[in-house]
Amino acid sequence: MEHSECSCEQCQLRTIFFSHIVETQLNNICSLKRETTFEIGDSITKENTPIREFMYIKKGLVKLSKTAPDGKDQIISFAKPFDFVSLLSIFSESKYQYSVTAIQRTTVCKLDLRIIKEFACKNALFAMDLITAVSKASDSIILENLTIRRKNLKGRVAHLLLYFSTHIFRSNTFILPISRREIAEYIGMTTENVIRTLSEFKKDNIIKSEGKEITITNMKRLQSVSEFG
Amino acid sequence: MEHSECSCEQCQLRTIFFSHIVETQLNNICSLKRETTFEIGDSITKENTPIREFMYIKKGLVKLSKTAPDGKDQIISFAKPFDFVSLLSIFSESKYQYSVTAIQRTTVCKLDLRIIKEFACKNALFAMDLITAVSKASDSIILENLTIRRKNLKGRVAHLLLYFSTHIFRSNTFILPISRREIAEYIGMTTENVIRTLSEFKKDNIIKSEGKEITITNMKRLQSVSEFG
DNA sequence: CGCGGCTTTGATGTTCATCAAGTAAAGTGG
């Protein structure tokens, strides 16, 4: 974890997320921000710790997870910049319900949550922007979970590969930022069966893979497996 | 579906949900409300239809569901009064992502969504209340789904029985408001296996059941099945 | 270098879905 600075003037989030905050107030907010960079595997927030900050991802990739009573992790979702993942329970709970962990080098901008709440209490349009963001973030998690639940093992693995290929990397070739075990924790299957499925995709020439490097060689086939599997 | 009226003066939701709206404005809002009563099985909202209204449940019980491309339904959650289920995607989407159906005689209060949005845009404290409600509603759905996913068949059925017993009816004896198939659609198993599990619970003297009437006779045992199963 | 974590494959067993068949209950039209 390291601290760095990046100019607020060029921040794209500024126009998207704070569009209803006037310039003078915004500069005020920006002057209070703390920017932090997390390395792969670094914990950004931990479940059951108090929520004190409002955070957004400027760069990188994170996973959202929760540890079950038996010690096993469940991955809830992944988030990239503009996904505003830290919105999830910050307005309903005083403690994090989920952990957030960097799965790529990730830069996060933090603001004191009290300041954000104060602003929201005074600026209704900003509050409305927050509602929309919260609503979108939760909606996509709920929908994605439903989608995964109705697929079988192969369909789920195919779905995950397509998710990273189209949503995250926008390329047929990419470095999987997560381990086989993490895939399993996300799709709700065992590590062994995830590996078996990937091997099978490889044997059937649907993908090429070497370690974490994946190339989708037969996109149509993979899509069909995801849809009907 | 029938229309009726119930005095706003006694409405409990008034104090909870509209606590930051001044009396005169509130009376304004209340005068625009439309109250509707739905019978069991009646559709309250249908997925893919435009969202025009802000709704809250005053009485009864509903299920939230979505139809998969193959025609099979998935039940996302159940909601009782004060659960504000219609909050789910109304601020992020223009169409309902989910269907809401009455599983008990249910009374719903409807307000033009534009009016609510207008109020929220002017009244930041009200908007903050909305954020909290949206956040709570989605959080509990996401958490509940995670909880169910890590249980096996018996654990899931036990969990559902406990959910209705403790959350909804607050009694060891209750009339299940849903069919075996709906239980299956909620916990993600087949109808046959839900029935088999209930029969087994009955044989093991964990529950008594006759049709939809359920009595939990061995609560500790059922809790243990839910926890470890 | 050795240890632990990640990956891989195979063998085995359990859990659960599917298929089939029948009863009961509830809605439908003549």
Place this chain on the structure above:
DNA sequence: CCACTTTACTTGATGAACATCAAAGCCGCG
């Protein structure tokens, strides 16, 4: 109101899908 159709419920038999257990190779790291 009764025959008819449909939907819900139930049980059993079978097989497929998936978890578990075991063993070994690989890689990074202290």
